[in-house]
Amino acid sequence: MQLFTYRPPKVKNSTKIINVSEGNGEIACSFKRTYKNTFVRLADFFLDNDYFVQFDVFTVNRKVMYQGNKIPKWGKTQYKVINLHTQEEYQISYVSWQTISPEFLIKSTSEEYIVKKEFMDWARFYYEGKEVARWKMKTTELFKTYLEIEENSPIKDPEFFICLFQCIFYIGD
Numbered sequence: 001m002q003l004f005t006y007r008p009p010k011v012k013n014s015t016k017i018i019n020v021s022e023g024n025g026e027i028a029c030s031f032k033r034t035y036k037n038t039f040v041r042l043a044d045f046f047l048d049n050d051y052f053v054q055f056d057v058f059t060v061n062r063k064v065m066y067q068g069n070k071i072p073k074w075g076k077t078q079y080k081v082i083n084l085h086t087q088e089e090y091q092i093s094y095v096s097w098q099t100i101s102p103e104f105l106i107k108s109t110s111e112e113y114i115v116k117k118e119f120m121d122w123a124r125f126y127y128e129g130k131e132v133a134r135w136k137m138k139t140t141e142l143f144k145t146y147l148e149i150e151e152n153s154p155i156k157d158p159e160f161f162i163c164l165f166q167c168i169f170y171i172g173d
Contacts, residue, residue: 001148001149001150001151002022002023002148002149002156002158003022003023003146003147003148004020004021004022004023004028004146004147004148004149004158004162005020005021005023005144005145005146005147006018006019006020006021006144006145006147006162007142007143007144007145008137008143008145008166008170009033010143012050012170012171013033013044013045013050014033015032015033015034015035016032017030017031017032017058018030018031018032020147020158020162027060028060028158029057029058029059029060029065029158029159029162030057030058030062031055031056031057031058031159031162031163031166032055032056032058033053033054033055034054034055034056035052035054036052036054040052050070050171051070051072052070053068053069053070053167053171054067054068054069054070055067055068055163055166055167057159057160057162057163058159059159064084065083065084065085065157065159066081066082066083066084066157066159066160066162066163067081067082067084067163068080068081068082068163068164068166068167069081069082069167070167070171076093076094076097077094078091078092078093078094079091079092079093079164079167079168080092081106081160081163081164081167083157083160088108088109089108089109090106090107090108090160090164091106091107091108092104092105092106092107092164092167092168093105093107095114100119101116101117101118101119102117102168103115103116103117104168106164111127111154113125113126113127114126115164115168117169121136122134122135122136123135123136123165123169125153125161127153127154130152131150132149132150132152132153132154132155133147133148133149133150133153133155133161134146134147134148135147135148135161135165135169137169137170147161147162147165149161
């Protein structure tokens with residue numbers, strides 16, 4: 001199992017680069033909130049700070065590997081995560097309408113995944129009915145965040161999971 005930790009920015013709309021550490025303390029990747037331009041940043045500020053959210057997740061070499069976007073829609077918000085190296089897109093949508101314990105469907109061209117979040121517990125990532133990864137932000141540890149990826153996970157990139165979970169749980173609706 002791969003273990004990762006990080007502390008998200010204290011200010012939600014911060015564009016500061018955040019490092020993600022492996023269990024041994026080495027930096028595995030990093031991420032930051034980005035804006036396409038100054039106009040989009042101003043619009044995001046005036047329209048609730050989360051309307052035009054985008055996260056870029058970088059490899060250790062500081063190359064953008066994944067990009068996550070919030071897609072505002074009437075009804076429930078959707079999200080998109082793109083692997084910029086392979087151009088594979090993951091569409092994320094709500095399965096349940098519960099806001100306390102939401103469930104999400106993640107679809108790519110070849111596979112489907114489910115994320116289930118229990119109130120005050122882990123967000124669990126499922127593939128073919130088996131839990132293959134989990135994510136948790138602990139308020140008791142000043143929002144220190146934990147990511148665990150199992151060996152049998154079809155997606156091994158911590159960058160993917162960081163992008164996904166930052167979009168759907170740190171930003172959310």
